[in-house]
Amino acid sequence: MDAMTSKGKPSPRSSVRPLSNEQVARLGERHNLVDVTRYYPNGPRMPDAPEIGAQNPRATARLLEGVSIVMRQRSRVKAWGYDRVPTNGPFIVACTHVAMYDVFIPMMSIFHQGRRPRFMAKAEMATWPLIGRWFQLVGMQPVERGSGKALAIESESIRILASGRPLTLWPEGTLTRDPQKWPMSLKPGVGIIALEASRRLGREVPLHCSATWGAASINQWWPWPRRNVVSCFDDRLPYGDLLKDMGAWGDEPPKELVDELVRRVHLRLVALLAEIRGEEPPAEGYWDFRTMTRKPWPQDFDWRIGSSALATETPTDGVIGESGVDPGLNMVDKGAQS
Numbered sequence: 001m002d003a004m005t006s007k008g009k010p011s012p013r014s015s016v017r018p019l020s021n022e023q024v025a026r027l028g029e030r031h032n033l034v035d036v037t038r039y040y041p042n043g044p045r046m047p048d049a050p051e052i053g054a055q056n057p058r059a060t061a062r063l064l065e066g067v068s069i070v071m072r073q074r075s076r077v078k079a080w081g082y083d084r085v086p087t088n089g090p091f092i093v094a095c096t097h098v099a100m101y102d103v104f105i106p107m108m109s110i111f112h113q114g115r116r117p118r119f120m121a122k123a124e125m126a127t128w129p130l131i132g133r134w135f136q137l138v139g140m141q142p143v144e145r146g147s148g149k150a151l152a153i154e155s156e157s158i159r160i161l162a163s164g165r166p167l168t169l170w171p172e173g174t175l176t177r178d179p180q181k182w183p184m185s186l187k188p189g190v191g192i193i194a195l196e197a198s199r200r201l202g203r204e205v206p207l208h209c210s211a212t213w214g215a216a217s218i219n220q221w222w223p224w225p226r227r228n229v230v231s232c233f234d235d236r237l238p239y240g241d242l243l244k245d246m247g248a249w250g251d252e253p254p255k256e257l258v259d260e261l262v263r264r265v266h267l268r269l270v271a272l273l274a275e276i277r278g279e280e281p282p283a284e285g286y287w288d289f290r291t292m293t294r295k296p297w298p299q300d301f302d303w304r305i306g307s308s309a310l311a312t313e314t315p316t317d318g319v320i321g322e323s324g325v326d327p328g329l330n331m332v333d334k335g336a337q338s
Contacts, residue, residue: 016181019214019228023278024078027230031080036109036231037068042083047114051165055116059137064111067104074223075215077105081233084208085113090161090197091206093117093233094190094265096273097170098181101215105231107168117166120157154192161197161205169193171265178287181216183269185288185295190265191258194239199246199253209234209265211272230276237268267301274303 027033034041052060071077085091095106103119110117118139128135141156160167171190178184198205214229242257270281281303285294 016216018217019230019277021228023276024228024230026278027080027276028078031232033078033080033230034082035077036079036082036105036112037071037077039112040114041112045083045114046087048088048116051116052114055139056137060111060116060139063138064108067108068112071104071108071229074220074226075101075218075229076226077229077231079105079109079231079233081235082109082113082231084233084235085110085115086166086206087114089166089206090164090201091117091166091208092161092190092194092197093166093168093208093210094171094269095168095210096183096212096269097172097175098213098273099175099215099218101218101229102170102212105212105215105229106210106233109231109233110166110168115166117168118160119168120153120170154189154196157189157193158197158200161193162200167193171262172289176287177289177292180282182281182287183266183273185286185290186262186266188258188262191261192253194261195242195246195253195257198243199249204238204240204243207237207239207265209237209268209272211269211276213273213276232272232276234268234272237264239264263298267298271303 024033032042093106093110096102107117107119116139118141120141141160157167157169169190171186172184173187173189176182176184194205194207210231210233212229212231214227218227218229239261242261246253266286270286274281281297282294285296287293288295
């Protein structure tokens with residue numbers, strides 16, 4: 001895995017058009033958009049009480065409430081698909097990274113569904129005044145971005161999943177450097193982590209993609225009028241076909257399998273972001289972080305469907321699938337979690 005170092009700077013906020021009310025309305029016609037700044041926006045569901053209790057519940061509840069208030073004050077957040085968050089067991093979420101909001105939105109949304117994923121974030125965040133310590137209390141796994149750190153990052157991520165906990169990743173490794181703010185080339189870590197964790201558990205670890213758009217146009221010094229921000233939590237992305245010979249892999253997953261899974265995740269993130277934005281990805285190709293230039297899309301890539309044929313496929317291997325909520329279950333009051 002390449003060193004997780006920054007290169008160049010993200011394009012400025014002035015280069016990004018705000019997400020329009022008209023586009024949000026179009027998304028609302030196709031999806032059930034809900035307010036993910038509040039608990040259980042899709043209706044009652046059973047939270048993972050042991051997981052919540054193991055992750056500093058009082059500190060987590062306070063930070064979650066604070067983040068939710070800030071999000072409501074500075075933006076109009078809507079989302080779909082977070083009712084797909086599995087109710088128990090490990091899973092991986094691979095997120096877009098257009099703005100720093102893209103750290104808070106999916107984490108807040110998953111927390112409001114009664115789960116507590118660990119998340120990989122740059123180590124500098126742990127030193128931020130006031131909130132750095134809180135990040136660590138609520139599940140942050142600091143990432144030392146630099147040469148020689150990749151193996152340790154992957155090993156800790158695999159350990160988290162093997163212990164039964166979910167994990168959130170931003171597989172680009174840093175804010176996208178694409179001038180038009182599309183997902184740039186991904187680090188191979190997401191593929192290594194998913195494949196190796198699945199091998200250790202003996203089953204396919206659920207992998208979901210999440211895309212968020214709208215925050216890059218927010219003026220953080222004066223965020224009013226509030227901008228629209230839309231996020232989605234996609235159907236499970238299957239990769240069981242890549243696990244067929246996992247008993248013969250040797251010390252680590254083969255590079256060609258890692259590359260294929262990374263390709264699927266990347267194309268799916270692009271397709272999801274295209275739907276939210278209501279725009280076509282650049283015809284010239286995707287932004288490559290190594291060369292800081294565009295490279296052609298795969299010949300079989302159609303952004304209008306991306307890997308949706310894969311992402312909507314029904315799992316048949318008996319592992320955790322889409323989260324179903326029994327209408328007879330009463331949701332746990334958030335006060336009981338603290």
